[in-house]
Amino acid sequence: MQLSMTVWWGITALLTLLLAIQFFLYRQKKKELDLQISENMRLESKLTDTRRDLAELNARRKKLLAASTQGLIIVERDGSISSANKVAKRIFGKFRKEEITLMRWTRQHQLHELVEHTLAGEKMPAMYFNAADKVLEAHARSIKENREIVAVALAVSDVTELQKLSQSRRYFVTNISHELRTPLASLQLLTETLLNGALDDKEMAPQLVEKMAAQVDTLSQLAQEVLDLSLIESGRAPLKMAPIPLNDIAQTQIERLSLQAERKHLSLKVEIPEDISVLVDQAMINRVFTNLVHNAIKFTEQGGVTVSAQMPNGQTEFGSREVESGWIVVGISDTGIGIPKDELPRIFERFYKVDRARSVGHESGTGLGLAIAKYIVEAHGGEIWAEGNGRAKGTTFYFTLPTDEIVE
Numbered sequence: 001m002q003l004s005m006t007v008w009w010g011i012t013a014l015l016t017l018l019l020a021i022q023f024f025l026y027r028q029k030k031k032e033l034d035l036q037i038s039e040n041m042r043l044e045s046k047l048t049d050t051r052r053d054l055a056e057l058n059a060r061r062k063k064l065l066a067a068s069t070q071g072l073i074i075v076e077r078d079g080s081i082s083s084a085n086k087v088a089k090r091i092f093g094k095f096r097k098e099e100i101t102l103m104r105w106t107r108q109h110q111l112h113e114l115v116e117h118t119l120a121g122e123k124m125p126a127m128y129f130n131a132a133d134k135v136l137e138a139h140a141r142s143i144k145e146n147r148e149i150v151a152v153a154l155a156v157s158d159v160t161e162l163q164k165l166s167q168s169r170r171y172f173v174t175n176i177s178h179e180l181r182t183p184l185a186s187l188q189l190l191t192e193t194l195l196n197g198a199l200d201d202k203e204m205a206p207q208l209v210e211k212m213a214a215q216v217d218t219l220s221q222l223a224q225e226v227l228d229l230s231l232i233e234s235g236r237a238p239l240k241m242a243p244i245p246l247n248d249i250a251q252t253q254i255e256r257l258s259l260q261a262e263r264k265h266l267s268l269k270v271e272i273p274e275d276i277s278v279l280v281d282q283a284m285i286n287r288v289f290t291n292l293v294h295n296a297i298k299f300t301e302q303g304g305v306t307v308s309a310q311m312p313n314g315q316t317e318f319g320s321r322e323v324e325s326g327w328i329v330v331g332i333s334d335t336g337i338g339i340p341k342d343e344l345p346r347i348f349e350r351f352y353k354v355d356r357a358r359s360v361g362h363e364s365g366t367g368l369g370l371a372i373a374k375y376i377v378e379a380h381g382g383e384i385w386a387e388g389n390g391r392a393k394g395t396t397f398y399f400t401l402p403t404d405e406i407v408e
Contacts (some may be wrong), residue, residue: 071156075102075115099342103351114140118152135163183215225368232375238282243404247272248309253289260297267304276309278328284376289322292397296334303335318398328403333396344386348374
């Protein structure tokens, strides 16, 4: 009996030990499982945060691409396009990125070569090329993963206007140099002629002095136009508006230019009612009259120049334009060689000159006078345009100025 009890207690103790071991193992497993669940939850939370960060980064990237003024393109190693913003699509057209390569899309061998050289690890300078009547500038940068180049980022900019501006400035400097050289050479020659004895010749001396005065006038006009352009581009030309009788402005400028007209035996007429007044900056409008009348005299050999003005009653046609009440229309007409119809839309462009064949036998200009006149008129809220005088030779320049009267 005692042995049986001993065995029983032994078995009980063994079972208790086994249960304790099993419970311990269970606790260990549960602890490990809890740790694993906690780790999984942490990883899942981190993955969610990463996904959110990637989504925000992608959204930010798309906003940057959309906001960029450059065409941005990502080209993979096989030449396929993985990304292109709206600017790039406006330049080269829409595409399906799964079906098209850079070469097929842009049809630009130079751009393709730029990408190929960049994929080969070369650092390439900016490249310029033409597409759809535009001058484009392209920069390429490699995209690396694990120190290996996997794609190329292209940035394409439209530099057409910058190229035009650069060309205009080069032309301007060349033109100014030429325009200065001609009158200065003439003045030097005339001065030497006078100093070498012509000064004592009572017949020749006045003629030479008159020629010198004409060259000085050319230099003065050139200097004034360059100064005007400088003020316009710097924004240092604010308008000081005041009511002024238009006839007074016109008469003053006509008197200043009368000597030039007399030299060419041209008539200068002012047909402006004395009761017309305009609300203008007088100094600025003086320049408009000077530039337009000076041009009219320059390109007229016979006849003359007429300055007129009208106050429209309701809508009134002046050439190809209609002008409403509240504006004064000024017309400056000449009987000169005229302007070809196809060039009329461009004559107010800065630095633009009408076909040089038209100017044979006439003194040249800087190509600034009409551009300056346009700026001043538009600064007053008006507009300026030119019309051919039908079958007859000559041109009429019209521009509008605000009346100083309040129109109901």
